[in-house]
Amino acid sequence: MTAPPTNLDQNAKAPTAPAAAIAVENIVKRYGTFEAVKGVSFSVADGEIFGLLGPNGAGKSTLIRMMTTLVPITSGRAIVAGYDVAKDPDAVRRMIGVIPQALTSDPDLTVEENLSIYAKLYSVPKAERLKNIAEVLEAVDLAKWRGAQTKTLSGGMRRRLEIARGLVHNPSMFFLDEPTTGLDPVSRIAVWEMLDNLRRTRNLTMLITTHYMEEADKLCDRIAIVDHGKLVALGTPIELKHSVPGANVVEVHFDRETPQWKARLESLDGVTSVQAESAGFYRVLTSSGSKTTMQLVELAAQLGETLTSLSVQNTSLDDVFVHYTGRQLRDEQVKPPVFTLPPRPGAQP
Ligand SMILES: Nc1ncnc2c1ncn2[C@@H]1O[C@H](COP(=O)(O)OP(=O)(O)O)[C@@H](O)[C@H]1O
Ligand SMILES: [Mg+2]
Structure with a gap:
């Protein structure tokens, strides 16, 4: 095995032209005796937006973490942009942008500083750094907020900043874990439009996870439905609906x-x-x-x-989910907590 490259060379090319942008073969993740992902296979074509749709705990984040080199694969194989994730993790990291489920930008830094740190981490040369930052800010419609402190942004703007940060080193592949969870419906639609636009203008392949059926339906070219660590159905939204x-x-x-x-x-x-x-x-x-x-x-x-x-x-993806799992996806969503107010002083028991 050759030593992994130490500097993140922006112009590195895959050793052979990849047959698929992502190929996952019988991938398994065990935590102790618990199997979070139980042998999943799929492939994603160049330029495609591919969705992993499933309820909380289905194994979506674990799948993304394995494909993006963040947790080791227990067995099976994942090829991303032509590189084997287990054998050549540095090469994979150069090619991908990752937006994790939790917001990770620093609230005390400005928008530009958050982007600049990432660009430096990826060794983007200084001249290119400034150009890239200007371009990604334009792409996510945050150019006006360049000097603003991150903590002053709304939830939707902060999510857009994280998306911009994932693009600052010009990746060819983009992984987004629940990109619109917690956003209001208007901001959610704005993020969908932005992602669709980015895919077209930057020629990106995207893999997203979601538990929103509408998101998968509107945004994804193909969807894999994941439940209890297994892939239960795969196809275009129309194919899935017709399969019911x-x-x-x-x-x-x-x-x-x-x-x-x-x-x-x-x-x-x-x-x-x-x-x-x-x-x-x-x-x-x-x-x-x-x-x-x-x-x-x-x-x-x-x-x-x-x-x-x-x-x-x-028929909707909701009906598809019921058909393949026997349950409704919306039942699985986190219910709002019920608060019981303490009795007011002096109130009748
Ligand atoms: N580090 C970990 N250790 C043990 N169990 C884990 C760990 N991470 C995730 N799990 C379990 O694996 C399952 C899948 O989790 P996850 O991939 O986060 O699901 P999803 O993203 O679809 O909500 C869950 O049952 C979760 O509790
Ligand atoms: Mg998750």
Whole structure:
């Protein structure tokens, strides 16, 4: 084995043209006796945005940490930009930008200082450093904030700074762990647009993890659904949706709970499955939304029962997740804590 390079040469080329930007083969991670990643394989094409979608604890961060040389791989192989992660970690590090899940920019430094430190760590020459910093600040729309202290930025701006920092050494591959977790919906959409734009203008390959189905759907070319350390499905958002029996979802609300409706809905033409969501609310997967809707309305009229709402949609990644795991992804999201206030002084017990 040759010694790993010590200086981070910006112009290093992969020894052979990579067949895929990322190739992961039967990769396993064990912590003691616990297997966090249980033999996962996939590959990512050049220029693709690839998503790892799964609930908390699925193994997404562990997968990213293995691919980015941050934790050792227990068994299996990961090739990133043509280099074997286990054998040539320095070469991999030169080629990649990594945005971890937690915010890691220094709040007491200015925006520019945070970028400059990273550029120096990656040995970007001084002249190039200034040019790169100006370019990445422009790309994430923070040019005006160059001299601002990082702690004065909003959550969305801080996330954009971290994205800029990951780009300051001109990587060809970008790894982002939950890039929009904790952001408000408006900032989230701004980050999606920015990432899509960066991919096109900088010719980047991106691997992101997320537990937001909408994020995976809107942003990713292909998605791997991960659950309990295993890959349970892989495809484009459209392929995944088409792989679920039933092309439409009919959501129906009755004005009161009638348990017999589950069986009644299951007996309608085209229906492949029925989920009781809450009192009087059902999600029906069907091969024909229009047929099922007509039969449903007729049946309710015959029985004298009242519908309070009815909608027909195409299947979503939510339905895909339920189909492959038997659970709903949104159930897994962290519930807001419930606070119990202490009794007010003098209040009745
Ligand atoms: N350093 C560690 N030591 C032991 N267990 C870990 C460690 N890091 C992660 N895990 C466990 O591995 C599983 C996958 O974690 P993680 O990759 O962080 O999931 P995700 O990013 O999908 O939420 C979880 O059960 C987690 O508790
Ligand atoms: Mg994680």
